[in-house]
Amino acid sequence: MEFERTRLVAEMVAPGSGELIRTEVEVRVDPLTGHTSRILPNRGLMPPNDFDLEAFARENEERCPFCAGRIERLTPNLPPAVHPAGRMVQGEAVLFPNLHAYSSHSCVSVYSPRLHYLPLGRITERLMEDNLSTQVQYAKAVIGADPESRWSSINANHMLPSGSSLFHPHLQGIIDVSPTTLQRQLTDVPAERFDDYLDTERHAGVRFLGNSGRVHWLVSFAPIAPAEVRAFVPGLGSPVELDEDLVAELADGLVATLNSYAELGYESFNLAMYGAPPGTLGYPLNLRIACRSNLESFYRSDSTFLERLHWEGAVDLAPEDVAERIRDRFRT
Numbered sequence: 001m002e003f004e005r006t007r008l009v010a011e012m013v014a015p016g017s018g019e020l021i022r023t024e025v026e027v028r029v030d031p032l033t034g035h036t037s038r039i040l041p042n043r044g045l046m047p048p049n050d051f052d053l054e055a056f057a058r059e060n061e062e063r064c065p066f067c068a069g070r071i072e073r074l075t076p077n078l079p080p081a082v083h084p085a086g087r088m089v090q091g092e093a094v095l096f097p098n099l100h101a102y103s104s105h106s107c108v109s110v111y112s113p114r115l116h117y118l119p120l121g122r123i124t125e126r127l128m129e130d131n132l133s134t135q136v137q138y139a140k141a142v143i144g145a146d147p148e149s150r151w152s153s154i155n156a157n158h159m160l161p162s163g164s165s166l167f168h169p170h171l172q173g174i175i176d177v178s179p180t181t182l183q184r185q186l187t188d189v190p191a192e193r194f195d196d197y198l199d200t201e202r203h204a205g206v207r208f209l210g211n212s213g214r215v216h217w218l219v220s221f222a223p224i225a226p227a228e229v230r231a232f233v234p235g236l237g238s239p240v241e242l243d244e245d246l247v248a249e250l251a252d253g254l255v256a257t258l259n260s261y262a263e264l265g266y267e268s269f270n271l272a273m274y275g276a277p278p279g280t281l282g283y284p285l286n287l288r289i290a291c292r293s294n295l296e297s298f299y300r301s302d303s304t305f306l307e308r309l310h311w312e313g314a315v316d317l318a319p320e321d322v323a324e325r326i327r328d329r330f331r332t
């Protein structure tokens with residue numbers, strides 16, 4: 001597979017010196033969905049975190065509905081048809097409906113009611129695996145109770161810049177009768193194209209991070225967001241088809257990614273695991289995870305008119321550099 005990229009050159013006269021300045025921007029086409037992304041020269045658009053998150057956590061902890069002592073009283077219960085016990089619990093993780101629903105089935109799962117503050121460097125495989133397990137159990141229960149709702153996804157807004165309205169770290173699941181835009185675009189991709197994309201990336205090596213067993217991990221060629229990592233699970237298409245081993249394998253890769261983000265100085269991220277209806281042939285369950293700007297009083301959002309209104313990524317972290325900096329954590 002040939003990856004498509006075009007080089008654009010901007011010319012201008014420098015203030016003061018009058019010298020001619022040339023800046024190169026590379027436009028890349030995503031091999032799966034065809035969306036385009038701009039790779040900019042490194043301008044320091046994503047500075048490392050220097051905000052005191054721990055002090056901020058202490059300030060807002062007292063009012064947090066997801067903390068131990070309040071979670072039981074302040075969060076809703078699942079309808080009995082989905083789960084008679086009301087909440088799903090696995091290890092320290094607790095799952096309950098999202099009070100502010102985004103879909104007909106919308107849930108929140110905290111890593112732990114005791115972990116109001118959980119920097120990315122401290123997320124463990126155990127915490128992630130238990131939290132992902134509750135999401136898989138939820139998707140199975142919803143599809144059992146409401147078989148028409150076949151489009152499920154597992155997501156995260158982590159820290160305020162990512163769109164999270166609550167500080168307390170959590171995952172979110174949404175399940176509906178119809179797909180989101182990206183779920184629809186991805187399930188329209190022919191099976192051979194996914195294979196071809198993975199083969200090409202594996203052979204090129206510069207963005208490929210590793211194969212952890214049944215899951216392939218790589219850095220996006222045409223990222224929508226900064227430091228974007230993608231994972232593909234060939235052979236199944238929905239989170240409800242994940243077995244315990246695969247949940248553990250996905251958790252390990254996600255934690256490797258998040259611990260790497262912490263090392264790069266990032267503390268906010270978004271995640272989407274795009275499920276297709278169970279039994280969809282040729283569609284590999286896949287996910288995207290990417291950094292968001294850090295929290296600070298005068299911060300630049302990483303999501304601009306390009307990302308929001310043109311659906312075009314623009315990042316100054318070259319995917320190949322990101323792969324180089326985080327690959328060590330994927331070596332087995």
Ligand SMILES: [Zn+2]
Nearest residue numbers: 064067116168
């Ligand atoms: Zn809390």
